[in-house]
Amino acid sequence: MDDFPSRVLLTLRRFIGVPLPGTDYYLHAAYPAGEASYRVHLVSASSDSLVVVLPRTSPGGEEIGTWWYTGALRATARLAQRGGLSGFPYEHGHAVIDVEDLVVRGEVSQDIEVTASDALDYVVGDLVGDPLWHGAAASAAPDLYRLVGFDLRTPAVVRVYLARGDRVIGVDLAVRDDESGQPRMVGWWASAKVIAILNPDAPETLAAHRVHVMRDPVCEEIYDLTRWA
Structure with a gap:
């Protein structure tokens, strides 16, 4: 069974209930969008809501490490807060931002961004046996769901x-x-x-x-x- 969506949720959970750094964007939804991408909805009180499309694989076809998403989402939210996003389509009143396009435009780095907070989270997660790092199923009852x-x-x-x-x-x-x-x-x-x-x-x-x-x-x-x- 594909555990990629579970690993994405474990990676992005730090943004649930708190604004992305430097912005007032909150994570309101996150779910798989087919086999090639993962969608995240960001909602702000002062700016347009966004649907951010995160690629599952790199241009070379390798599966992306989900921790790259934290930096990509932070960068996308900061761009949106500054009004730096343009030329993207709208869907049901939300701008749909394909992060791959932002990478091509040089506005989001292909490199993994690691902040001091990230490093602390990774160390603590490793020491407590976080399933993100140790491969356990992200479920209290993996035989059921x-x-x-x-x-x-x-x-x-x-x-x-x-x-x-x-x-x-x-x-x-x-x-x-x-x-x-x-x-x-x-x-x-x-x-x-x-x-x-x-x-x-x-x-x-x-x-x-x-x-x-x-x-x-x-x-x-x-x-x-x-x-x-």
Whole structure:
């Protein structure tokens, strides 16, 4: 099974919930776009939202090390913040930025950018046995699912994309507590919820949460767990 999307998510997780350095762009979505690229949505309060298309392979055909994406995204966001991006198409109101074009234009380096923060993250990740560095599956239950992407649909709901064999499903989870309205604490354990509905001995549990009126091109089926305790 292809673990490239999981490695991308592990690489980019440092940008979830915090602005990219030097900008007010936030990561709002990240998911595979076919076999050749990975798409990241960047949203800003002061500039146009972006869809950034990251290539999976180099011009020579080698698979790109996912840590290159951190520098490429930072550089793209800084260019956008300065108004330095032009000539790109729009899709559903968002500028679609192909990073390969920025590399050709000399605005994004082909070299891997490593900052002091990156170096610290890499060392800590290595010492704690981070699956990004040690090859473990990026899943709390690899026999049931693998996380391959996510989309922050609203400030309160995130859709996680889970690979199950050759299929990808979308599961909507509440990221805020229903009663307090505050962000959920770590101890909420979303993985426990997902494992429970994917229990192969109780297929009716998953079926009961399927949403039939919604469509998402990234996944085949959608399940709503936003109100499930």
